[in-house]
Amino acid sequence: MLKAFVNCRIFDSEDTAFAIDGDRIVKTGSDEDIRAFAEEDVITDLQGMFVVPGFIDTHLHMLGLGYTLTNADLTGCRSAADVIRVLQAHCKNLNEGDWLIGRGYNEDHFDDGSVLTKELLDRYFPDRPAALKRVCGHVMTVNSRTLELAGICADTECDGGRILFDSGRVEENGIAVIQEVQPRPDADAIRAYLHKAMDFCNTKGITCAASDDFISITSDQPLVLDTFEKMSFRSDMTVRINEQCEFTDIDQFAAFLDDGYTMDVGNDLFRIGPLKLITDGSLGARTAAMSRPYHDMPSEQGYMCMDEDEIRMYTKLANKFNMGTICHAIGDEAVDKVLAVFKDEVLEGNPLHHGLVHCQIMRPSQIAQVLKQHLSCYIQTLFIDYDSSILKDRAGSLLARSSYPFRTLYEGTLTSNGSDAPVETPDPIRGIQLAVTRKSLDGKSQMEPSECLSVDQAIRSYTVKGAEQLFMDDRLGYIREGCYADFAVIDRDIRECEPEDISKASVVCTYMNGEKVFEK
Numbered sequence: 001m002l003k004a005f006v007n008c009r010i011f012d013s014e015d016t017a018f019a020i021d022g023d024r025i026v027k028t029g030s031d032e033d034i035r036a037f038a039e040e041d042v043i044t045d046l047q048g049m050f051v052v053p054g055f056i057d058t059h060l061h062m063l064g065l066g067y068t069l070t071n072a073d074l075t076g077c078r079s080a081a082d083v084i085r086v087l088q089a090h091c092k093n094l095n096e097g098d099w100l101i102g103r104g105y106n107e108d109h110f111d112d113g114s115v116l117t118k119e120l121l122d123r124y125f126p127d128r129p130a131a132l133k134r135v136c137g138h139v140m141t142v143n144s145r146t147l148e149l150a151g152i153c154a155d156t157e158c159d160g161g162r163i164l165f166d167s168g169r170v171e172e173n174g175i176a177v178i179q180e181v182q183p184r185p186d187a188d189a190i191r192a193y194l195h196k197a198m199d200f201c202n203t204k205g206i207t208c209a210a211s212d213d214f215i216s217i218t219s220d221q222p223l224v225l226d227t228f229e230k231m232s233f234r235s236d237m238t239v240r241i242n243e244q245c246e247f248t249d250i251d252q253f254a255a256f257l258d259d260g261y262t263m264d265v266g267n268d269l270f271r272i273g274p275l276k277l278i279t280d281g282s283l284g285a286r287t288a289a290m291s292r293p294y295h296d297m298p299s300e301q302g303y304m305c306m307d308e309d310e311i312r313m314y315t316k317l318a319n320k321f322n323m324g325t326i327c328h329a330i331g332d333e334a335v336d337k338v339l340a341v342f343k344d345e346v347l348e349g350n351p352l353h354h355g356l357v358h359c360q361i362m363r364p365s366q367i368a369q370v371l372k373q374h375l376s377c378y379i380q381t382l383f384i385d386y387d388s389s390i391l392k393d394r395a396g397s398l399l400a401r402s403s404y405p406f407r408t409l410y411e412g413t414l415t416s417n418g419s420d421a422p423v424e425t426p427d428p429i430r431g432i433q434l435a436v437t438r439k440s441l442d443g444k445s446q447m448e449p450s451e452c453l454s455v456d457q458a459i460r461s462y463t464v465k466g467a468e469q470l471f472m473d474d475r476l477g478y479i480r481e482g483c484y485a486d487f488a489v490i491d492r493d494i495r496e497c498e499p500e501d502i503s504k505a506s507v508v509c510t511y512m513n514g515e516k517v518f519e520k
């Protein structure tokens with residue numbers, strides 16, 4: 001059915017009106033053009049509001065987001081006692097013996113210097129297993145019941161991870177050991193989590209996401225894949241998904257390839273994207289692999305979750321199947337290892353969009369190689385809010401200056417934005433403000449200002465650059481005839497507000513595939 005919208009400002013366009021039919025944009029032009037084209041009763045007057053192509057978040061964990069929204073949300077906690085209070089309230093919804101799952105605590109936000117430990121959890125929750133992920137998802141705190149179920153004792157060791165029995169702190173690959181004994185979600189639960197997360201994304205104007213889900217809450221990768229495929233065949237999705245494929249080991253990846261899957265298999269609702277590797281940890285938890293010890297904790301240097309040979313082995317296998325490889329690499333040591341592999345394995349011009357996810361701690365020589373090889377960069381400007389307050393402490397002033405080099409990357413290679421949700425709330429408008437100001441939302445800390453994006457660049461990092469990253473810019477990322485009718489209407493033109501006020505703007509409605517999927 002034809003629908004038309006007039007009297008609006010359209011990003012990167014002189015037009016003020018457009019019409020959609022079915023899942024596509026069929027005409028753009030002046031208000032007069034569109035009024036002549038469509039009957040009065042299908043026309044909506046947008047009263048001067050700002051229309052952007054549906055936002056594309058090019059790195060998040062949709063399933064993990066739904067799971068987090070369903071379990072105890074610890075993001076607002078300001079002390080360990082606060083965490084206990086939230087968990088106690090959450091327990092009221094649980095049955096006896098149910099796992100107590102939470103996510104989002106950040107000890108850097110604990111005003112009283114308290115720490116979350118096994119002992120504390122044991123005191124309040126002695127009978128049920130508890131597993132709480134730090135905000136970054138790279139560290140977990142668990143209680144004794146959980147350690148017991150996972151068969152962990154004081155001398156248990158873990159490749160590419162750490163399990164500290166006394167404190168209950170579990171890092172990196174240790175998390176999979178815990179996850180293995182947690183109850184496995186079935187297809188209905190996975191579908192419910194995805195709907196919850198997609199609905200949330202729609203409220204923020206997101207209509208497409210590159211998402212890493214295969215092993216984020218279960219190791220049953222085939223079940224997650226199957227659930228997504230069925231949902232896409234039934235058009236039971238309100239966010240297009242490009243899957244960033246992560247696997248528990250190379251055999252699982254080989255079985256996936258054997259089944260005929262590789263990058264670009266699928267449809268425009270669910271498509272297989274690149275191989276995703278997690279090579280190190282997070283800056284906040286000091287597990288990101290650094291070339292020198294942490295400035296604020298010289299006993300720690302972070303560590304690799306997989307070594308260079310393993311990165312190379314995966315990348316070579318993916319290359320054989322024309323599949324790009326993207327690597328989570330946050331510390332500069334991890335970036336070194338990934339770049340050493342990419343130096344040999346990436347073809348000229350980087351046709352498969354091999355890339356780096358996060359692009360945080362980087363030295364100038366590394367940035368130069370990224371630009372030279374035209375590597376894809378998946379940045380998260382939303383991280384600036386928290387990371388601007390810890391960057392100099394963690395990395396030291398010199399390294400801090402060349403880190404998070406977002407403008408250099410944006411102007412020099414293919415760079416798109418994302419949230420890494422549930423690490424951050426998937427909120428592009430807030431991400432645009434942070435890209436433009438590089439200041440924390442409270443205004444107290446700032447990163448190197450020469451790397452600020454312009455507002456237009458920041459909007460493109462969430463729209464057309466995302467579409468290019470996913471090889472979909474012939475049908476996504478523009479308000480243009482022939483493109484999918486994916487767009488968001490914003491209550492004000494964020495190109496005209498003060499940079500510090502951009503995040504006050506809000507999404508009024510969101511359309512995906514020509515359907516209204518959110519209305520305020």
Ligand SMILES: [Zn+2]
Binds near residue numbers: 059212
């Ligand atoms: Zn991630």
